[in-house]
Amino acid sequence: MAADVLQRDLGVTADGLAALTGAFPAAFALAMLPVGVALDRYGVKPTALALLAIAAVGAVLGAAAGGPWSMLLGQVVLGIGCSGMLMCPVTYAAKNLPPQKFGLWGGVIQAFGNTGMLLSASPLALLVEHAGWRAGYIACALLAIGAAVAVSLVVREAQAPMQARRTLAEDLREILALSVSRELRAPIVIAFASFAAVLGVRGLWGGPWLMEVKGLARVPAGNVLLFCTFALIVGPALGGMLERRFQPVRRALLAAGHLGAAAAILLMVAGGALGWGVAADALLLTAFGLLISLQVICFALVRAAVPPERAGRALSAMNMSFFGGAAVLQAASGAAASVGGVGAALSVFAVALIACTLVFLRLPGPR
Known part of the structure; x- marks a missing residue:
């Protein structure tokens, strides 16, 4: 929603902005190692409070950025701070719910979390128009502080058991081992492209596509992106219910959702060349949001x-793939945009979804 003014004020190109924003998921992925250890060693509440404080600092750094290097610092700190936004509640659910209920509640958690995307559509467009993009970062800092207050008042958990016999290095090695283990290899492979597509389509290139290719102003473009946002809110809850109802075929559901999301991206890009109207984009963005939301099945797999006491480490291993893939593919999309425009950037995510899904189908793993 603010890509054009960010490029102007920071003095970067479109692919440079993609590289800068790619630092967020890269830092997020790297933070998964210590976050996974902290969740199992110290518990959800202290980990969440520490990370929310870091996120608030990162948002302030983003608001104060005067050039690409200071923005890079802000993105890295934000990535570290935000690394627990999904992992903390999901790990809390994994430790306190039986496996047969976890898929449903994992979907509910992600659906509730995605409601925040409502703020980054039309409301963010209006804020940028009237107060500038820096105001968006200040708003994020205030939200992080509010979330920290809520966690401190609401979250209750038993004190995490001490693990004196294990060193920090051993815990970190276990996360890395889990990330390549036979049990988790398949969901980790498909996760590499899954969240990258959400960040790429909804977060980075959806706005420029609607504004530069379809000729919409900022606020109307934000209104169109609301369709995708609502789908990303409803979709995870629906995905959690489908996972619970059709557990024997949940791998097939996950694969079908990702292949369908890739098809929606490619159809939208093709529609730009064929002159399809904005209504077609709204429909395809909605379909993309609903289909890619089946990614919640990855958490259930x-x-x-793994047993509950290893849930934090295992989920962190998968989240490393979620956000590591986002960092890699976001950088690749920036390079594609410099050569073939926004359509080429979007196509990077479609190709990645297809490739990772086909590999996922060939790998053994949890069912």
């Missing part, structure tokens, strides 16, 4: 593969 990982949870089914």
Whole structure:
């Protein structure tokens, strides 16, 4: 929603902006190692409070950025701070719910979390128009502080058991080992492209596509992106219910959702060349949001593969792939945009979804 003014004020190109914003998921992925250890060693509440404080600092750094290097610092700190936004509640659910209920509640958690995307559509467009993009970062800092207050008042958990016999290095090695283990290999492979597509389509290139290719102003473009946002809110809850109802075929559901999301991206890009109207984009963005939301099945597959006491480490291993893939593919999309425009950037995510899904189908793993 602010790509054009960010490029102007920071003095970067479109692919440079993609590289800068790619630092967020890269830092997020790297933070998964210590976050996974902290969740199992110290518990959800202290980990969440520490990370929310870091996120608030990162948002302030983003608001104060005067050039690409200071923005890079802000993105890295934000990535570290935000690394627990999904992992903390999901790990809390994994430790306190039986496996047969985890898929449903994992979907509910992600659906509730995605409601925040409502703020980054039309409301963010209006904020940028009237107060500038820096105001968006200040708003994020205030939200992080509010979330920290809520966690401190609401979350209750038993004190995490001490693990004196294990060193920090051993815990970190276990996360790395889990990330390549036979049990988790399949969901980790498909996760590499899954969240990258959400960040790429909804977060980075959806706005420029609607504004530069379809000729919409900022606020109307934000209104169109609301369709995708609502789908990303409803979709995870529906995905959690489908996972619970059709557990024997949940791998097939996951694969079908990702292949369908890739098809929606490619159809939208093709529609730009064919002159399809904005209504077609709204429909395809909605379909993309609903189909890619079946990614919540990844969490259920990982949870089914490990005992509760290893849930934090296992989920962190998968989240490393979620956000590591986002960092890699976001950088690749920036390079594609510099050569073939926004359509080429979007196509990078479609191709990645197809490739990772086909590999996922050939790998053994939890069912």
